[in-house]
Amino acid sequence: AQSVTQLGSHVSVSEGALVLLRCNYSSSVPPYLFWYVQYPNQGLQLLLKYTSAATLVKGINGFEAEFKKSETSFHLTKPSAHMSDAAEYFCAVSDLTTSGTYKYIFGTGTRLKVLA
Amino acid sequence: DSGVTQTPKHLITATGQRVTLRCSPRSGDLSVYWYQQSLDQGLQFLIQYYNGEERAKGNILERFSAQQFPDLHSELNLSSLELGDSALYFCASSAPRKGAESEAFFGQGTRLTVV
Numbered sequence: 001a002q003s004v005t006q007l008g009s010h011v012s013v014s015e016g017a018l019v020l021l022r023c024n025y026s027s028s029v030p031p032y033l034f035w036y037v038q039y040p041n042q043g044l045q046l047l048l049k050y051t052s053a054a055t056l057v058k059g060i061n062g063f064e065a066e067f068k069k070s071e072t073s074f075h076l077t078k079p080s081a082h083m084s085d086a087a088e089y090f091c092a093v094s095d096l097t098t099s100g101t102y103k104y105i106f107g108t109g110t111r112l113k114v115l116a
Numbered sequence: 117d118s119g120v121t122q123t124p125k126h127l128i129t130a131t132g133q134r135v136t137l138r139c140s141p142r143s144g145d146l147s148v149y150w151y152q153q154s155l156d157q158g159l160q161f162l163i164q165y166y167n168g169e170e171r172a173k174g175n176i177l178e179r180f181s182a183q184q185f186p187d188l189h190s191e192l193n194l195s196s197l198e199l200g201d202s203a204l205y206f207c208a209s210s211a212p213r214k215g216a217e218s219e220a221f222f223g224q225g226t227r228l229t230v231v
Contacts, residue, residue: 032217034219034220036222042224042225043118043120043206043222043223043224043225044159044206044208044220044222045118045222046219046220046221049217049219051217090159092220094217094218097164097171097172098172099166099171099172100171101147101164101166101171101172102210102218103149103161103164103172103174104149104161104208104220105161106151106158106159106161107158108158109158109159
């Protein structure tokens, strides 16, 4: 089974500073990876996804992530944090089930706090 | 708006009771997933249905069951409720024709409080 690990359950950055949220994956086959964001009292919204077309993936709201096979990583970055980026971020991987469909395995999440 | 609709948004019930959570997937999506989100357990996969059939099971308790109907909406039934079942329950759907690269679209969730 595939899995993802998010390092750091809480990250604080100053407004305007670089955002770096870490995700490492464990997979025996080329993975399909996703980053989701969850704002308070809302569902999860897709930020971006990696599907092997390009190692650097650009998403919404200025976020991007780079797939690094040698490091088994898919870290999420944003050059300049904005107050509105405060939320919880989840890394996920699609995992093949025994019935031939796919389910999504999520990391434990990283809560991003942006300081004024 | 993800296109996935969950009802109700909030539910407060007593221990020992039974509740039903409802989910309508995005138009055209055949796969429906249920997840439980709690503070100490994170986002846990419960169960998946594809076109009416159960396809994968995760950490779902025997007191919980789900089904997907011919119109593709799904219901999650939680019975003999305990205080520890209090959580956010999310439904998600995806377009299976894209396989593993297809993302999941999430509803707003149902917040269940067991008192």
